[in-house]
Amino acid sequence: MVGKGKFWSVLFITIMLILSGCSGSAVSNSKSNSSGEKDTIKIGVILSSTGTFAPLAESIKNGFNLYLEENDNKLGGKKVEIKFEDDEANPQVALRKYRQLVKNEKVDILVGPISSAVAYALRDEVEKDKIILIDANAAGNDLSWSKKSDYIYRLSFSNWQNGSSAGEYLAKNVGKTAVAIAPDYPAGKEVVSAFKEAFEAAGGKVVKEIYPKLGTNDFATYLTDVAQVKPELVFTFMAGSDGIRFVQQYNDFGLKGKIPLSGPMEFGDQLILEPTGEAAEGIISGILYSPWLENEENKKFVEAYQEKYGKLPNTFSVGGYDSAKVIDIAIKEAGSTNAEDLIKVLKGISFDSPRGPITIDPKTNNPIQNFYIAKNTKKDNQIVPEVLETVEKVTMPEKAPAN
Amino acid sequence: MSLSIFSVQLLTGLAYGMLYFMIAAGLTIILGVMNIVNLAHGTLFLLGSYMAFTFMNQQFSFWIALLLSVAVTAVIGIIIEKLFIRQIYGKELEQVLLTFGLAFVIADTAKWIWGTEPQTMAVPALLDSSISIGPMVFPFYRLFVVLIGCLLALLLWYFESKTRIGAIIRAGVDDRAMVSALGINVGVVFTGVFAFGAGLAALSGVLGGPLIGMYTGMESDILVTSLIVVVIGGLGSWKGSFIGAILIGLIETFGKIWFPSLSMLIVFLLMVVVLIIRPQGLFGREVA
The missing domain is CATH 3.40.50.2300 (Response regulator)
Incomplete structure (x- = not known):
């Protein structure tokens, strides 16, 4: 039999610990002797x-x-x-x-x-x-x-640079209507609004914006939404494990190859390309770096x-x-x-x-700095962001665009 | 909402529900039989999925990797039970500290071995296809996860009500002293139960690999969800966890459609409502 009181205190402590992020693993590694010398x-x-x-x-x-x-x-x-x-x-x-x-x-x-x-x-x-x-x-x-x-x-x-770099290319070469998807936090909103500004200035139209919660496990809901709206392309900003899951599920739910997927630098970066492998093939992204840059x-x-x-x-x-x-x-x-x-x-x-x-x-x-429009391409059994076009000297505007 | 979208969502919710069930079942059985809240349970889930990832990188097939990592995690469970938990039966505060400490140690060890980059697992080739539901497609792998979850429930039911070990365990839950007075080695039963629970956590971790992937911090995400499942289902009741996990899976999925920004809140809300109406959980027994 389980004592209720005990369980509650345990549960309470646990949830408090986890929610307060009590993960105090400091990683300081100081290099010895601190001297006041000027050198x-x-x-x-x-x-x-x-x-x-x-x-x-x-x-x-x-x-x-x-x-x-x-x-x-x-x-x-x-x-x-x-x-x-x-x-x-x-x-x-x-x-x-x-x-x-x-x-x-x-x-x-x-x-x-x-x-x-x-x-x-x-x-x-x-x-x-x-x-x-x-x-x-x-x-x-x-x-x-x-x-x-x-x-x-x-x-x-900046988020502005990251969101806007691919906007013009996508509107001119890939499609005129887009669904934009990003996590529901400030960076997500900033990237999407920069994308929207660049994409629409080049003649495109963002027909729907979707903001899933940060750390979403499953995108089935949003992907079925995309399948219904049928845009000419999807622009997604997702980093880390969210991004990996998104790329994988875009493939699992049969959207890959039907509606082109695009995104900012994250979708052409090693952190996502390495784990997702072939599921990431064909994604067009605006990157600023790749190990294959010459x-x-x-x-x-x-x-x-x-x-x-x-x-x-x-x-x-x-x-x-x-x-x-x-x-x-x-x-x-x-x-x-x-x-x-x-x-x-x-x-x-x-x-x-x-x-x-x-x-x-x-x-x-x-x-x-330069951004590069890249398409993830399979080369020697490895997915590589192949540069299609260089966007020279992407410069942030001095002030927030008024809109 | 059209019927096909509804079905896709329903199946998605069920697939996640089954993953939650697999991990919560282990947690709740250990809780029911041994009276221990194993806060390191989430890290066993993590270990299971990382180990399968490593085995698959060594060119083992998904299935072999699955079996190996469940087996290894069960052995780790045995070691943890014999080495640590055995020392502190009945001492509640010590148990909390110990299992919580273990969770940190295991999670940091995993970080040390596998690094911090998020990883993912490929869907096994055999299941890498999808079925059409109206204009939508649904990944076959998720159906498989639902199937495994249902099979596990069936197995647990059979085990509990039709076998001798099940009878011993049920008796052990009710009156431990009496069971050992009957000449049954309760220690062995406990070790077995703990190993079984650890194996279930690994199973859930491996099957969840292609869906959720692996990332640092996943162990606490999954621990919180499975504790909620256990509370909703009733402490110690795997049947309760089955229903609770399905409820949570469905609520998360449909919550995302209807109340996009509130889906996690709704899960907590469900817990609160259940506790107000039935403080012992859906399938929990009244306790004195």
């Missing part, structure tokens, strides 16, 4: 290493570490002391970790975060403390618009990455790699680790990334 710099990296964002965090960390390794653990000629912290994708936890890094550890530069909610939470703090934050991932548009800060520079891409920088990067980690890099690994690289170049150019000096060189800084040339646009603190 070392301290970098704090805040990523979401537990939960859904874990694979992104791992890729960014791998990319960052690879750059350090290639440069004898030095950035801008200074020895690097690095601290990794896990924010659990929770702005409150992130603020705590931030204070730890800035007040106790006295880090010189911050790198991070994955989640835009965390980035917005950190924004006012870095302004107040005058600490440079190199944004290795968070894609929220407002970091370039209403919440733009002189202290924050994005090395990844340029010197990328050849070197892919080789070194594969050697160190035994797998192909993805778009997020490049974000991590470039975050280290931009710090390296900025310190060299500024000849200082002082935030005000760094700001002067970070605005408008250009360099060659494995994804191609990028320039931080001083109007938005967001990279001006």
Whole structure:
């Protein structure tokens, strides 16, 4: 027989623990001796290493570490002391970790975060403390618009860029009517609205927008909806395991091959291509990076990455790699680790990334970069995003488009 | 809503319901017989599906991978029961701490072995087709999952009511002291029950692989859902879990159509309603 009281307390404790995300596995690995000497710099990296964002965090960390390794653990000629912290994708936890890094550890530069909610939470703090934050991932548009800060520079891409890059190509070459599907959270809405703007400007029409809950297991409901609406194409923004399930179920429910599937960079990225395999064949996406991009920088990067980690890099690994690289170049150019000096060189800084040339646009603190329209194609038993067209210098508008 | 869409949704709901049933059945049987809420149950689901993934990468077929990973997880269940749980029968707080701690250890070990990238499993070739329902198609694999769930229910029913072991287990639920006084080795029964529950969790994990995939954190998602199933069905009753799991599967699926942003809330709401009307759960017995 089961005591009711006991079961309830157990259930209550469990649910509280799980819902409060009590997954405190800190991943700090400090490199020993902290000296006050001027020839070392301290970098704090805040990523979401537990939960859904874990694979992104791992890729960014791998990319960052690879750059350090290639440069004898030095950035801008200074020895690097690095601290990794896990924010659990929770702005409150992130603020705590931030204070730890800035007040106790006295880090010189911050790198991070994955989640835009965390980035917005950190924004006012870095302004107040005058600490440079190199944004290795968070894609929220407002970091370039209403919440733009002189202290924050994005090395990844914005939701606006990611959503709009393929819009024109799709309207001109694939179909005029689209159903857009994205998770029901700010990034989902931002990507879809950027897609809609670009797609409709090129003569297309988004006939239906569907927003499933983030972390949806099953898309049967939405896919039957699509089958009924019969658009000329489907544009879907889904990341991580949601994206994998979506691609697989699009195939399972017989839509693959009937209605072309398209999406932003996620659907042409290794994180989704590798697990989904053939189910991802034929998807058209607007990517900013692939291990098969042909340029010197990328050849070197892919080789070194594969050697160190035994797998192909993805778009997020490049974000991590470039975050280290931009710090390296900025310190060299500024000849200082002082935030005000760094700001002067970070605005408008250009360099060659494995994804191609990028320039931080001083109007938005967001990279001006090429996007590539790619179609997932089978080559040597592997699904590869084959580039169909290059969209040169995708630049975020200075202000949010009025609509 | 047309009939064909309705049928597709119904079958989808049933397929998920059956996955929930398989994992919740193990949880509830362990709870009923051994009086333990196994909070590490979700991680056994996780282990099952990751192991099958590895076996399939070693060129084993889906079926062999399924059998192997269920067997290995059952053995892990035996080890956990003999090594840890045996020490703390009847000590409730210790059980919570232990199984919750185990959940962390297993989940982190899995992360260490398999990494954090989300993975998925291919549908076995034999079932990789779909049937037409009006203008819609429905993946055959999901029908197979529904079928396995029903077979499991039938098997449990037979086992419980027609076999000697079933009788011992039923007796053990009611009066443990009496059963051991009759000369039955309760320890062996407990180990067996725990291994069986672990195997069921792995079965559900493997069958869920092609549907849900594998990702870090899935163990707590599935644990919360299966605890709700157990509560709705009545603590310790697998029949209750069967009905509860189907209810949850259907409510999640249809909830997504009718109240897209509230589907998880509706599941909790169902739990609240059931508890108000029948605090012991649908099939639970009144407890003193």
